[in-house]
Amino acid sequence: MVDTVVELWDGVRAVRDPARCRAQLMAAGRTLFAVYGYAHTSVEHLCAEAQVEVRDFRREFESREALLTDLYDQVAMAGMQASQAELAAEGMETCPTEERVHRLFAAYVRAVTPDPHAARVAFVEVLGVSPAMDEHLTMWRQVWTDFLGHEAERARGRGHAVDGDLEVVVKVLTRSVDELLAHHGRHPRQMPPDLLTSELTRLSMAMIGPADGSVGATGAATGAS
Incomplete structure (x- = not known):
């Protein structure tokens, strides 16, 4: 009886506490969208999983898609923040290009893949939802194109012979990253984090191209390649 009362009180408290209500709905969306698919999950299913009322969902989100967008942004922001933090890490300015690329992708992958449900939602369930989601x-x-473009410019400055128009190369790379992340989201065991990092690094270096030896004395002195 006591356990039942506590459970009921927790449900009431969740409704009274908007932050907790939102967190429970985010958790419910992360689970249900990943397990059953976004298209097959209703607001009622989300509320039942989160143990809140439909009116509480409407208070926090305009629609299921708004919840999906917030779940995506949570993962995307974690990846961007991890990559930016790695840029400021010790040794990043002087390490060889391939090591730099590997470290950046490793930081990103560590940030976006620890929760398989979150990864599935962010890289698979968001695809083809609506024109508004596509625009987002x-x-x-x-x-990410701007971020990777800056890194490609840096690599070119360090003597890498980027093959073709740099903007096109970076856009192709960005799309390729999306495809690999979607594959991971669908098949995390086939594409575990370490393999994902290695593939992203290999692909990036193939597009950047090898150093042509024109780095100069400064590059040689810093050990950049």
Whole structure:
């Protein structure tokens, strides 16, 4: 009886506490969208899983898609913050290009893959949802294009012979990253984090191209390649 009362009180408290209600709905979305698919999960299913009322969902989110967008942003922001933090890490300015690329992708992958449900939602369930979601993904893709473009420019400055137009190369790389992440989201055992990092690094270096030896004295002195 006591356990039942506590459970009921927790449910009431969740409704009274917007932050907790939102957290429970986010957790429910992460689980149900990943397990059953976004298209097959209703607001009622989400509320039942989160143990809140439908009116509480409406208070926190305009729609299921708004919840899905927030779940995606949570993963995307974690990946971006991890990559930016790694840029400031010790040795990043002087290490060889391949090591730098590997470290950046390793930091990113560690941030976006620890929860298989979150990864599935962020890299699979968001695809083809609506024009608005496509536009949101395009916005984030441009953020990553700018980030990777800066890294490609740096590699070119260090003597790497980037093959073709740099902007096109970076856009192709960004799309390729999306495809690999989607594959991981669908088949995490086939594409575990370490393999994902290695493939992203290999692909990036193939597109950047080898150093052509024109780095100069500064590059040689720092050990960059």
